[in-house]
Amino acid sequence: MNIExxxxxxxxxxxxxxxxxxxxxxxAKWSQYAPxxxxxxxxxxxxxxxPQIQAAIRASVDVADYGYPxxxxxxxxxxxAHAFVRRxxxxxxxxxxxxxxxxxxxxxxxxxxxxMAFSRPGEGVIVQVPNYPPFRTAVEDTGRRLVPLEMTxxxxxxxxxDLASLEGQLEGVSVLVLCNPQNxxxxxxxxxxxxELLAFAxxxxxxxxxxxxxxxxxxxxxxxxxFAGLPGAAARTVTFNSATxxxxxxxxxxxxxxxxxxxxxxxxxxxxxxxxxxSPNALGIDAxxxxxxxxxxxxxxxxxxxxxxxxxxxxxxxxxxxxxxMQRPEATYLAWLDCRALGLDRPxxxxxxxxxxxxxxxxxxFLPGAEGFVRLNFATSQPILDEILDRMVRMVRRNR
Amino acid sequence: MNIExxxxxxxxxxxxxxxxxxxxxxxAKWSQYAPxxxxxxxxxxxxxxxPQIQAAIRASVDVADYGYPxxxxxxxxxxxAHAFVRRxxxxxxxxxxxxxxxxxxxxxxxxxxxxMAFSRPGEGVIVQVPNYPPFRTAVEDTGRRLVPLEMTxxxxxxxxxDLASLEGQLEGVSVLVLCNPQNxxxxxxxxxxxxELLAFAxxxxxxxxxxxxxxxxxxxxxxxxxFAGLPGAAARTVTFNSATxxxxxxxxxxxxxxxxxxxxxxxxxxxxxxxxxxSPNALGIDAxxxxxxxxxxxxxxxxxxxxxxxxxxxxxxxxxxxxxxMQRPEATYLAWLDCRALGLDRPxxxxxxxxxxxxxxxxxxFLPGAEGFVRLNFATSQPILDEILDRMVRMVRRNR
Numbered sequence: 001m002n003i004e005x006x007x008x009x010x011x012x013x014x015x016x017x018x019x020x021x022x023x024x025x026x027x028a029k030w031s032q033y034a035p036x037x038x039x040x041x042x043x044x045x046x047x048x049x050x051p052q053i054q055a056a057i058r059a060s061v062d063v064a065d066y067g068y069p070x071x072x073x074x075x076x077x078x079x080x081a082h083a084f085v086r087r088x089x090x091x092x093x094x095x096x097x098x099x100x101x102x103x104x105x106x107x108x109x110x111x112x113x114x115x116m117a118f119s120r121p122g123e124g125v126i127v128q129v130p131n132y133p134p135f136r137t138a139v140e141d142t143g144r145r146l147v148p149l150e151m152t153x154x155x156x157x158x159x160x161x162d163l164a165s166l167e168g169q170l171e172g173v174s175v176l177v178l179c180n181p182q183n184x185x186x187x188x189x190x191x192x193x194x195x196e197l198l199a200f201a202x203x204x205x206x207x208x209x210x211x212x213x214x215x216x217x218x219x220x221x222x223x224x225x226x227f228a229g230l231p232g233a234a235a236r237t238v239t240f241n242s243a244t245x246x247x248x249x250x251x252x253x254x255x256x257x258x259x260x261x262x263x264x265x266x267x268x269x270x271x272x273x274x275x276x277x278x279s280p281n282a283l284g285i286d287a288x289x290x291x292x293x294x295x296x297x298x299x300x301x302x303x304x305x306x307x308x309x310x311x312x313x314x315x316x317x318x319x320x321x322x323x324x325x326m327q328r329p330e331a332t333y334l335a336w337l338d339c340r341a342l343g344l345d346r347p348x349x350x351x352x353x354x355x356x357x358x359x360x361x362x363x364x365x366f367l368p369g370a371e372g373f374v375r376l377n378f379a380t381s382q383p384i385l386d387e388i389l390d391r392m393v394r395m396v397r398r399n400r
Numbered sequence: 401m402n403i404e405x406x407x408x409x410x411x412x413x414x415x416x417x418x419x420x421x422x423x424x425x426x427x428a429k430w431s432q433y434a435p436x437x438x439x440x441x442x443x444x445x446x447x448x449x450x451p452q453i454q455a456a457i458r459a460s461v462d463v464a465d466y467g468y469p470x471x472x473x474x475x476x477x478x479x480x481a482h483a484f485v486r487r488x489x490x491x492x493x494x495x496x497x498x499x500x501x502x503x504x505x506x507x508x509x510x511x512x513x514x515x516m517a518f519s520r521p522g523e524g525v526i527v528q529v530p531n532y533p534p535f536r537t538a539v540e541d542t543g544r545r546l547v548p549l550e551m552t553x554x555x556x557x558x559x560x561x562d563l564a565s566l567e568g569q570l571e572g573v574s575v576l577v578l579c580n581p582q583n584x585x586x587x588x589x590x591x592x593x594x595x596e597l598l599a600f601a602x603x604x605x606x607x608x609x610x611x612x613x614x615x616x617x618x619x620x621x622x623x624x625x626x627f628a629g630l631p632g633a634a635a636r637t638v639t640f641n642s643a644t645x646x647x648x649x650x651x652x653x654x655x656x657x658x659x660x661x662x663x664x665x666x667x668x669x670x671x672x673x674x675x676x677x678x679s680p681n682a683l684g685i686d687a688x689x690x691x692x693x694x695x696x697x698x699x700x701x702x703x704x705x706x707x708x709x710x711x712x713x714x715x716x717x718x719x720x721x722x723x724x725x726m727q728r729p730e731a732t733y734l735a736w737l738d739c740r741a742l743g744l745d746r747p748x749x750x751x752x753x754x755x756x757x758x759x760x761x762x763x764x765x766f767l768p769g770a771e772g773f774v775r776l777n778f779a780t781s782q783p784i785l786d787e788i789l790d791r792m793v794r795m796v797r798r799n800r
Binding site: 021024025026027028029030031032042044048053054057058060061063064065066067070073075076104106108112113116134137138141142248249250251252253254273274277278280282284287 | 431449454458460464649676
């Protein structure tokens, strides 16, 4: 490698995981593909979790405290709701209500349930595309109609959306699924974009399901704005969040679903009464509270590293792979790579997998027809990211 | 204490938890009530978990392996389904289908979802009474009608039921919730009782939701018979099970819901498509597989201790508290105590709590009107059980 890139700070040893350690993991990322394939797909980071999370988990594990959990005199899931409220107030000045915050397993569950509770079979659900694949299945599996809001590259660069493109498709549309920051484009929407979405939701009387799971992973120049905190938004907004993405604990399955008003919660309860959503587990609860209350320094170091990886990725792509186009993500550790100019005769995922031994996420998972795209996960160390890029460069050069 | 009781084997040190350790736990059992109150209520045992469970959890915790979990090349929840199938085959000769086995959070969730999927609002759901309180809320919260099947003391002793008592209440009844072994009576139903229930379900075309979570805790002379394994039962049976009860890991929230036929699963999926039930957590998955596959010796030692505690309890009640009547449980670590002959002027729970500083489960939670009953949890060490009994005896003697 002889190109100039922005200097990348050394990875904090606290984050460091050797390739051996990574391969020994039993997570999907490092066990789905053949051992010579580098995984750059599922939203899982190649780093140790925050020490505060480990300490919280060990506090229960060391004494095998696996009974019906209570924390602070309440059922333990309430501790997650309170930690969520504290965090939203502290970081964004938004004051959600803990009593309107349910704790459940994951955001996929929340999306299915939200779609089912706030629309009827046959009705339309607006979803940004490309999108996180379970958004699509949550609409299709429940017999609703997906109304795509396309994310397109704007004249000045970066992805944007055009609500006017939905004209003529709005009959019987009841829900808008917002993903902010957006996966896979990495957009963190500006206030005026969110206000435009809110005005649109008001005009068409839509319930907004706002997935904000990537809000912790946001880079210089961007900021996160909780949708429900916009004036007038709460009455139609259900907010989904979780520490599992920003703090890398998806296997612990703990998420929140906040309802902007008691009326929204009551509507949800009609379809999902009592404990039908299940009960969160004690270790996921403690890990989430520790992440949200105590691990902000760890998160800051993580985000600095991710931003450096993003910039390194952008620099090397620009210098060595100009055929691959990327709009620099403002948030998330996901890059949506437009590989169409490579002129591949097979899906880009297949070619990179077979010829470069890299497992990206296939573009078609996020948008039917987007076989020329892949999603790259850059939440790894620089040596691994460089190995991915080296393999991409060699493959592209062979095929030039 | 100077009465004669059956000799109680010393508690295996591997199970031993000191009062200090118990009070340090953050589970509901040891933190709900004031420190001078001995808890004997929630279904949580005062013992260490099996070392196999601890080892399975530590395997992930020691390397912070909290990513999207895979086991044996599949999504990790499938490992639970396979372990369930292996266990049912090994212990009971029943062969459920792993592909018809969903893994979810807990049996309360399964009960709510099962009632919603297999009955319509306004229809009747037969539930044995007294019963586990969430069965009642699962019927009431979902707008169904509870049809009680009373468990009554039979002429020869022990609890039984009389299906003829349901005559006249069967219009619009679609579901029978069976709890076997039964909580709180501790009955493990005999084959002929189950066959009678099956013939009744067939005659009235009922779906049977069979909660078998206590099947691991069964004493000499009784045995567990999976309801779905009865000839002809599978087509109308959904079986709920979990390692959380027998192996004392309720906070880890992992349970299975097995459908006897693809048609039953398809009916369930109409109401609960895709991932709306959520996803189980990695540590609960590993703990469950370890419990079901590897911890049978631990379980045998546990059950021997529980049986000794049951007998000790029965002997002391008979000798010192003849006013309190108990049908000796064949299974579970729960004793349903009929305290009506004490002639208390307040609910028995309140009197024992206020005057003896014991927290039982209030009888009315299991059966409206049963304020004269309490449920006692005898999954503790003999010293603690004796302290509970001593306090009961002193209180009753004061009031005689």
